[in-house]
Amino acid sequence: MKAAQISKYSKKFIVEVNEIPVPEINDYEVLVKVKAAAVNHLELLIGTGSVRLIQDYEFPLTLGNELTGVIERVGKKVQGFKVGDTIYSRLPLQKIGAFAEYAAINADAIGHLPSNLDFVTGAAAPLTGLTAYQGLHEELAAKSGETVFIPGGSGSFGQMAIPIAKSMGLEVIVSGNPQARGRTIAAGADRYIDYTTENYWEQLSDVDYVIDTLGPSEFNHELSIIKAGGRLLSLRTGPNKRFARNLGLSGWKQKLFTIAGAKYDYKAKKKNIQYHFIFVRSDGEQLKKITKIIEDNGIVPAVDPTEFYIEDINEALKLVATGHPKGKVIIRF
Structure with a gap:
């Protein structure tokens, strides 16, 4: 699968799109086929090493903190989710990796995608x-x-x-x-x-x-x-x-x-x-409550109209860093 990765921290880090294996899941995880991922200032902080005192990563590191997608496999001890469910997630800080075609995510960190959002607008909501x-x-x-x-x-x-x-x-x-x-x-x-x-x-x-x-x-x-x-x-x-x-x-x-x-x-x-x-953490139980608030209030997060794909990751990061996006910048898969 394709994944957008960095090989070291750097003030001028460059992301490379690499071919890596589809991740295996443990009993508590789901395998998600990623449909969209949001690009945040958090990616810039992680890539430059600005948050390494809070969370230090091993390399190569697949970037990306929030996504939407469809569950393709479910761990043996996962409850409340099944194959085919549409989900959104702020990934656990210790195991990010939304900028990839697949992600293995602990089921405690995911929520069902709000019914009024599609994959693109949904990717702008969890963080x-x-x-x-x-x-x-x-x-x-x-x-x-x-x-x-x-x-x-x-x-x-x-x-x-x-x-x-x-x-x-x-x-x-x-x-x-x-x-x-x-x-x-x-x-x-x-x-x-x-x-x-x-x-x-x-x-x-x-x-x-x-x-x-x-x-x-x-x-x-x-x-x-x-x-x-x-x-x-x-x-x-x-x-x-x-x-x-x-x-x-x-x-x-x-x-x-x-x-x-x-x-x-x-x-x-x-x-x-x-x-x-505050440095926000993943929490699937809270996402349930947020889903209800999004649905009850008809909230649709603003998304920048520029269409980016995984090959455009460096341009997307540049727009977040120095441009004036008209909403969340989204990578589409």
């Missing part, structure tokens, strides 16, 4: 959906009646996070560009701030939670609008001591992340705010 679900339920432990603000939440993350937050009874405020106002309000946002005409930090105060999608440059502004005892969850700013401890990393890695996140933890602690960083 974002799980990030939103784990962020709201686990990291923030948000409760009904509380308020969450998502700066830059008018894109693909907000598309999933807003209905999940609303299903928990939260008030949702989002900032973004003027073109996205209509669809963001339609997704369930209670208030929309147009960043081209308004500064959210001048409009908001005493919110319970902020989910940061923009990175370190917004950290101080985000802290300024959170009430004492609130939480700031970042998808971009960087890991800290809490993240390393929760992940169960070794002592020396915990020390490194403690140093790396010290200035963010210090600023947050001064305001009696908790700073959290």
